[in-house]
Amino acid sequence: MSELPVVVIGAGPQGLAAAAHLTERGLDAVVVERGTTAGAAVGEWGHVRLFSAWPELTDAAARRLLEPTGWISPTSGYPTGAEWVDNYLAPLAATLGDRVLYGTTVTGIARQGRDKVVDSERKSQPFVVHTVDKDGRDGRVLAKSVIDASGTWALPNPAGADGFAAVGEAAAAERISYRIPDDVSELAGAHVVVVGAGHSATHAVLRLSELARREPDTRVTWLLRRGNTANVFGGGAGDELPERAALGSRAQKVIEAGIVDVATGFRVAEFQQGDDALTIHAEDGREISGVAHVITLTGFRPDTSFLREVRIDLDTSLDAVAGIASEIDPNIHACGSVRATGARQLAQPEQGLFIVGAKSYGRAPTFLALTGYEQVRSVVAHLAGDHDAAVRNELVLPDTGVCGGAGDFDTERSTCCAAPSMLQLDTLPVSLS
Known part of the structure; x- marks a missing residue:
């Protein structure tokens, strides 16, 4: 050989x-x-x-x-x-x-x-x-x-919260995409939903927020499976990649400004198609209606x-x-x-x-x-x-400044091994370890 x-x-x-x-x-x-x-x-x-x-x-x-x-x-x-x-x-x-x-x-x-x-x-x-x-x-x-x-x-992951496609997800394929959008102008004036909590989802939310600023009739909803937003915005000053930190900071600002709506603990179970829009049902019975397009970025x-x-x-x-x-x-x-x-x-x-x-x-x-x-x-x-x-180890990775992951999936707040992120949306005290 x-x-x-x-x-x-x-x-x-x-x-x-x-x-x-x-x-x-x-x-x-x-x-x-x-x-x-x-x-x-x-x-x-x-x-x-x-x-x-x-x-x-x-x-x-x-x-x-x-x-x-x-x-x-x-x-x-x-x-x-x-x-x-x-x-x-x-x-x-x-x-x-x-x-x-x-x-x-x-x-x-x-x-x-x-x-x-x-x-x-x-x-x-x-x-x-x-x-x-x-x-x-x-x-x-x-x-x-x-x-x-x-x-x-x-192989992008589906919108369904249990790892399989949600009921109706395949049937609604024309209204669901799984990539970060480039030109979003055709979504002007529509209700667009982003599913996911990572950097790709954050990119998509920011791109859509720019559209919403130009076209005020555009509605953007961000669905998070997690029960909190604490880690979604990154590690702030603790992140050793400054542009990664800036990404989270920008996302928090558009949410605080009311440009983007956020629903936490929303785990997609089903898509129902109407004549001209989708209704998204969560595992806990909540629903979001009048959705023109869904951008699924769940990894x-x-x-x-x-x-x-x-x-x-x-x-x-x-x-x-x-x-x-x-x-x-x-x-x-x-x-x-x-x-x-x-x-x-x-x-x-x-x-x-x-x-x-x-x-x-x-x-x-x-x-x-x-x-x-x-x-x-x-x-x-x-x-x-x-x-x-x-x-031999020739690399030291830059710290994210964020602790925990899916381990705090169902909690209202997360804990961290460093100082609380200055980008944290939740203003309640964060316990330190």
Whole structure:
């Protein structure tokens, strides 16, 4: 197997960074990308500005590969997704050249000649990566190792609060979207509902609030499953990413100004269609009527269907890599508790298979590009036999300033291990630990 390449699934930020590290260490890499361009998933939210600055969005090995071509690393500012692609991901993919296969979807991964059940000589057999190209032709790529950096973008979570689509959600598909909107002008004068509590939902609420300021007949309602708003607005001065803190501050201001209505503890159970609008029913019997459009931004989940013939170990709650689940569990997360994770934690029972990037987090939130770059650096060092580098931790993640997650799902207020956020909407005292 020594002559075979390492196959990387996904030509997004982590997949391309993995290929850069492999190339730098003299290992053959093949990157398989379902889209027709590098960073295809990022391009789909190209209108959204990141809250990470340029120095946090480029990988060290990628920079070393690019700089001899005349590429200059951006050193300041906060790019949009489109700018991230144009000024970094596309040049990196171009430098990797024919190592990247576009328009190719991975449909399965297995050991050659062995399904998931067979033990005999399993570790000595190469991986077989099954693919289908844009013309529908099947193919196979043999690999000595596989790095799955396919992300979670393709599988957004539904609006239904129990993890399944709410009753009537599929039937109301024309009035429900699952992405941060770009041009919202067609929603002017309408009642628009946003479901979700993360940064994507906050982006959407802010975009709609700008429309509501221009078009006062526009009504915006924000539905939160949580029983409180304390963590929705971020960590304020405790957040070490200032643009992430500013996002929460702006959201709080539009709520305080009455531009956006908020309903907490609202867990969607059903959509009912009327002649020209939706009614949304909650599990507790509340309802919101006259809704023209719903923007559902409740997170994502990983696609593990093509991993069904290899042996993987995922956390039963998060669908995250089991080795890192305790570090990222939003039920128990506390300030500064998420550490960088490397090859040892990301390795699967199927020797030579690694799940990295957003997919390694499963359904857990707050994944940063910095985390993914550290992951692939460690994994590739391990594959190259540089075990000292593989176990070394070269990253300190910026603190969010927010403590707790789904653990305070049903409480009226949350607790925090730092000072109360200055952005906190709830003005009652917050207990400190």
